[in-house]
Amino acid sequence: MQVYLVGGAVRDHLLGHPYHEKDYVVVGATPAQLIALGYQPVGKDFPVFLHPISKEEYALARTERKSGQGYHGFEFFTDIDVSLEQDLIRRDLTINAIAMDEQGKIYDPYHGQADLDNKILRHVSHAFVEDPLRVLRIARFAARYHSYGFKVADETILLMQQLAASGELNALTSERVWKETSRALMEPHAEIYFETLRQCGALKVLFPEIDALFGIPQRPEYHPEVDCGIHTLMSLQQACRANYSLDVRFAVLLHDLGKALTPKAELPRHIMHEERGVAPVTLLSERLKVPTNTKQLAIAVCKEHLKTHQIFHLKAGTIWRLLQRLDVLRRPERVEAFIQACECDAKGRLGLENREYPQADFLRAAMHTVREIKASSLAVHVKGPDIGELLISKRIEAIAALRKQAEYPSP
Structure with missing residues (x-):
């Protein structure tokens, strides 16, 4: 033996x-x-x-x-x-x-x-094409070892293309696709996973909602990289660079899916892309059977991220209602994850990767401020439903005061 x-x-x-x-x-x-x-x-x-x-x-x-x-x-x-x-x-x-x-x-x-x-990811034999899961595994290895300089061999890419075109990828269970993808998302260069899948045609098969973003233009004054797909991967790279959680990385990956649904006549503007994106984010998340918390954050980021970018132009009451929808009083960790995802979106742009993003600091401070205002801390004696109304009023006032004290721009 x-x-x-x-x-x-x-x-x-x-x-x-x-x-x-x-x-x-x-x-x-x-x-x-x-x-x-x-x-x-x-x-x-x-x-x-x-x-x-x-x-x-x-x-x-x-x-x-x-x-x-x-x-x-x-x-x-x-x-x-x-x-x-x-x-x-x-x-x-x-x-x-x-x-x-x-x-x-x-x-x-x-x-x-x-x-x-020689930093090459190469298949051992032609039997490689017998297992469709290997397409995802090789893409994941490409993401893991990208910083070492590894590339997938051309002949291996050809076999991966053959597998993607064969229909064999459809035999992969949702659980298996999510297992490989969730592991890939936690690699130092998760964006390479999706680039590799796109290169071999597997992205269109397994993640058509993401694949549809490539080739969709955006306004260059806001997105110098122009292409929506490139922006998505640049934003994901920011999340990896900051070593954010799986939930944040997944939310960043899906945050702009609505832009693929923008009518051609409206391009390169993407009016209401946040609302349009909720359906494909939900569909993809449910198809892959991702955990509930992961899906919920992805939907929230898709729907609300533009409000964070515009936070200094919103009224204090609007900011409070945003925090309320994010469940700030019970789940501050979700608000923090939301803020992180929005910052990745802001920095995932060509030439703007190291830009300042004061919106994150402000929303984070607003979160802590409103959580400190509780019924027990009120100086007045009120009962019944009036307590709730008074708490809301005090929290909105505190948000307005925070912006004034910090000399943030007013709406």
Whole structure:
């Protein structure tokens, strides 16, 4: 029996990239042998075992054969005669098809180290096209390793285009698409994930609402980058740069979907794009089955972000009602996430990436101010529904005073 560390741990070890999970492949063993050694079987489709002490995953070396549609449409075969090379060839990328034995010796039958050195994401074999999930995985790897200079090989892009055109992507479940996409959104360069999907034609299949933004013009005095799709990815890059949460990144990604629905006669203006965007944001979120809180923030940002940009031109009462709709009294964390998303939108513009955005500081201060005004702090004695009306009045007055004290522009 021979044990090898495989996959991402070896790749990241050689690259000097941090990693936490370790996966092992076992060559020349049977399930009975591993069970006798205390390993706990957990795999249903193929034999995977948990180490009796470390609880890390150990899988028997296996081959696979395409037997149906989608990423579940495979039959796996394990045998003591399956070699390490046979196991590695079924993997997606050459840089993921490297193994290391217990003495630290590297086994690299498909030249993954050369591709690591040359910063290339390249498929191992033509069997790549048998698994549509690999389109998303390669796009995610492109996002993760973009800062290292990695690019997807031209021949791999061609296979990804073939998969996107084949209809196989439609076999991916919503849960799986969201799992890969949510992981990609948390990469340092999440925008590369969507750029790569667009390059191979998968964005139009899986995210048609986002794909539709590319080629839609905006007014250059507000958007020097002009193209709505480019602005969306630049805004997402801002969210990654600030290391914002998944909810914020997703909201930024969808904030301008309404601009794809602007009548051509109105371009490059986008009147009422916020209201138009609510339907596609809701549709995409529900199709992917994203968490409720994630969807709610995305809808709020889509619907309200323009008000934040114009905050200094709004009346104090309008600002209070905006904060109220964001549930400021019960969920200040949502207001903070909303502010972060709006700032990414403001800075996701060509040449304006480092601009000041005082609207964020003001809305943040307004949030803290109104939350400090409670019934117990009122100096007057009122009862019943009058308390609520008085609280609203005091909060609006406080917002107006805040703007005056801070010398913000008046509406």
